[in-house]
Structures are given as C-alpha cells and as structure tokens.
Amino acid sequence: MKILVCLSNVPDTTSKITFTDNNTKFNTAGVQFIINPYDELALTKALEITEKQGGSVTTITVGLAETEPSIRKGLAIGATDAVRVNAEATDAYFVAEQIAAYAKGEGFDLILTGREGIDYNSGQVAGILGEMLGLPSVNVITSIEIENDVATMERDIDGGREKVSCKLPLVASAQKELTEPRIPNMRGIMAARSKPLKVVEATGSEKNSATVAFDLPPAKSGVKLIAPEDAASLIGILHNDIKII
Amino acid sequence: MNVLIFAEQIDGHFKKSTFEAITYGNDIAKTTAGQTIAAVLGKVDNAHLSELANYGADKIIHVNNDKLNAFVPEAYAKVVAEIASKENASVMVISNTYTGKSIAGRVAAKLKAGIASGVISAPDTALGFKVRRGVFSGKAFADVNITSSIKVLAITPNTFDIKQDAKAANITEMTADVSDSDFVTNIIELNRVTGKIPLTEAEVVVSGGRGLKGPENWHLIEDLATALGAATACSKPVSDMHWRPHSEHVGQTGITIKPNLYIAVGISGAIQHLAGVSSSKVIVAINKDPEAPFFKAADYGIVGDAFEVMPKIIEAAKALHH
C-alpha cells in the first residue's frame, strides 16, 4: 500500500488573525504554525493502514522552507518520507496542480487530504486533485477500511451519512472522527531527523486566482443583558423587536 | 455572461440553498446581459422543476438519467461541466454544501476554471471579477480576484436572500453522455435524518456546551429548538465526550455555520468555538459566568443558570405559536 498524504502548514487555532501591508498579507508575527488538524487525521489514518497491511506513507506539502518544522513533525509522527514543493500555497487549484504533477506516475494507491485547511477553508484540493489524476474523490470521510483493492468508507452528506465503496486508487478527504491524531514520541522525533525530505520546484503553471485583500469582521457593538428573572422576554425581543423568529 | 447554476436536489425536492443559488446566479446574469440557466440532475418532476423559474431561471436543463439518482461526484461533475460548455457559461454557481463541495473542484478542473468557495458576496466586476469569501474559519474575509475566463463560485448557504423573478418555465430534457465507467464510487448505504434541518442550512440554531452537565439535560436544547424550528449544535468537548453526535460540533474544527440566530447555552466562547459561529447574524449567550468570553461576541446575553432560565425561555417560545 503506497499512500500519499497532503500536509498543510497552518496557524494554530488560538491565533489572533491580523493583516499587514495595507491588509494584503497575513501577519505571521508571533503566530505559531501547526500541521492542519484534518491533515493530521489523514496522516494518522494512513499510518494505521500501513501498519496493518504494510507499505509506505509519503507526505507532500506545497510551501516555502518555513513549512519544514511541520513537515518534520509529520515524519516524527511516522511518515516514511516527505516531499516539499517549493512554492507558496496561494490557492486550492494551484496546490492541487502541484500535487497532481508530483503524484502522476508515482503509483499511489491512496491519496488522503484534510477536509479543508483551517486557514483558507477552501476544501477543494481533494476534488481538483482527483479530477486532474482521473481518480474518484470521496470527501469528508469518517471511516475507511481497505480490503484487497477496495476501500469502504463512510462519509458525511447533507443531513446524514453515507457508506460507499470504491476501487483503489482514489483520493479521499479526512473529516473529524476518522481517527484521533497521534503525538510524536521521542524516538519518532529522533528518527525524523534522518528521514528523507525531498524538495522539488513548482511546475510553471499560471495561477487563476489571487487574494487581493483581507478584512476582519466588524466588532459587535456590545451585548445587551437581560436579567435572568426576565429570561422569557428574550423570545419577545427576538420575535417582536428584531423579528428574527 | 451566461450563468449556470447547479440546482441541488434531494429526492426530487429543491432546498432553500438551491433557490438562494438561483437568485445569486440570476443577479449576475442580469447585470451582465446573460442567461440564467439551471442544471438539474436526477429525477425531479415538472412541477418542482418549474419552481426554479420563479427565481429567475430562463432555462432549466434536466438530465433525467436513472444512474444520476444516486449522487456520485465524478459522474455529476462530468455532466455539469458538459452542460456548462454547451451553454457557454462563464460563471458556474454551486451551493457550498457537502454535495456542492464534492463537485465544485472537479468541475473547476474540467473547465480549467478558477474557483472560489465559501463565497459571501456578489462578484464585483468593475475591475476584473472579485468575490469575498470567508477564511480562517470565520475569523476573517478574503477578497479573491478570479482571472480565468470561466469562474466557479461555491456560495455559502444562508447568506443571500431568495428573490422572486418569475419567468416562463422553460424546461429542456437532456441526455447525458455517462457510462458505467463514470460511476466508480458505489453507494452501499445512505442514511439521512429526515425531518431535521441540516445544521449548515438552518436559520436558527440552539447549541449547548459543557455547562449543561450531561446528555440527560439536552431536552433543554431540543425543546427550545423544536419550539423555534431550529437545528441543534454543540461545542467540541460535548461531541468528544459523546454527549452529542460529531455532526453537531461547530467551530474551527467542526462545522462553520451562519444562521440568522445562534443561541449558545453553557458554552464559554473559546476562540475556536467562536470562529465557527461568529458570522451568525444575531447571537444570544446564556451562561452563569458573567466573565464568559461569549458575552463579548454576543448581541444578547443572560447571566444565569441554564437550568433555571431555559424552562422560562422554552415556555415563551412554545407560546409564540399559540
């Protein structure tokens, strides 16, 4: 079983989000970066699969050198080797294109991504990648079992859950519940130092979208308090005054 | 420019988010002197199909192929992209639901189109083609300029109003060029909770946190939700402890929602929780701790014990419909 896991490097969930350069750049000052939580689930699941059935887990990250601590962490958690495509991850289409360019001809049986990056929340890499490689893509999986060359997966659908089966190779995106993330141990951290991390250059494709500015949501004007003994009046306010129910 | 809207349906019925998408697409078509075209895949009867004309669809293209009654992303994307090319669509509008998200990227790749998902604004076409989308799980917005000739927009449900723009129902039946090889994924089992509003599409959401002490107290959340026709949600620890299903977990690592009204009961308001709910139009926080961070993000607040205040609120909500 040869598995590729897409790892993205994102700001920690507690980060306060601010921008610089006239609101055109994300302000990384003081921000701690982590492996995208959904990608961490994908990686852990990949390791669970190869531990049972044998095989290798390669991680791939589209990002500049500053993403390497997260990539090393992936190796410490247990990935066999890692690839970094030396380019800034600007949009989902570009990222998927870079990963597709690498994965083509490598013969991966399974490609796992996270459901979305908690930074740009596009949730589109799995689908674009699947299409570019001519593979099916199964989004938001909460379980996966592989027998022979068929994967059986559960996935979230609008208002419910679906169980699907699909012949390998395929692309799938990890949803919460797929597994619990693994924390690297000392031995893993030591071993990660000597595991291969290959850097490849981006293929020269043109980007078809660009973020031109950022903005923050307007601050709330302040909470209006209702005394607990008048709690019932909340319904009146919502119904009569602001007509929201 | 011609706008093609993927009109998502479940068992022959359109959802509210589908009508939102039609209105959204129709507004673009109108300002750019194009046609508003809806693509419907799978079995839907004419009465339902013609509903799309009420919101501005000039043309409704229906692909009634038995195989498409099951939602298989690779096949759906192929058919939708084929219709987009045939109809000369410059803009594709798709709802950013689980279904929509599963095909948006594939359609974009087929059409070599730039894609923006989680879109919350109409495109600004004054200089290029710019849309606003949510980023950092609700903590910020990004303005994205799409430069390819075809654009795919996956729009956030509950963001755009539905507007009537009645046209004559012009339904075209189309046969799609699909074969068994387009259906690689097989659906073995499908369970949809019926009679329950999907969280991402709910206009009102009642949500509970660890302050409710245990799953046995969830009637306080459910009773209010029932009285208000709302969906139920919860904080992460609540789903981690299996008090509630994971599908109800909202926040940065759960679902991002945008209802008109979000009522948070016994939830502290941690940054990761707020990320997923702060775009709600009106937020009510109920918490016994006056220092709870949720009060800084709320429009209305009750500092009190949920076990005492919730029964009063539920009673008032029930009385509303009498």
Ligand SMILES: Cc1cc2nc3c(=O)[nH]c(=O)nc-3n(C[C@H](O)[C@H](O)[C@H](O)COP(=O)(O)OP(=O)(O)OC[C@H]3O[C@@H](n4cnc5c(N)ncnc54)[C@H](O)[C@@H]3O)c2cc1C
């Ligand atoms: C990587 C990461 C990702 C995360 N992602 C998410 C996420 O997506 N969503 C999420 O929700 N959290 C997330 N969290 C967790 C988050 O940091 C908080 O721990 C969590 O939101 C707290 O849940 P809570 O408010 O229900 O519980 P608590 O923090 O325990 O708060 C309970 C609240 O209930 C109040 N209370 C207690 N008793 C009563 C009563 N009788 N009546 C009224 N109020 C009462 C208390 O005053 C308190 O404010 C994440 C954390 C990490 C580290």
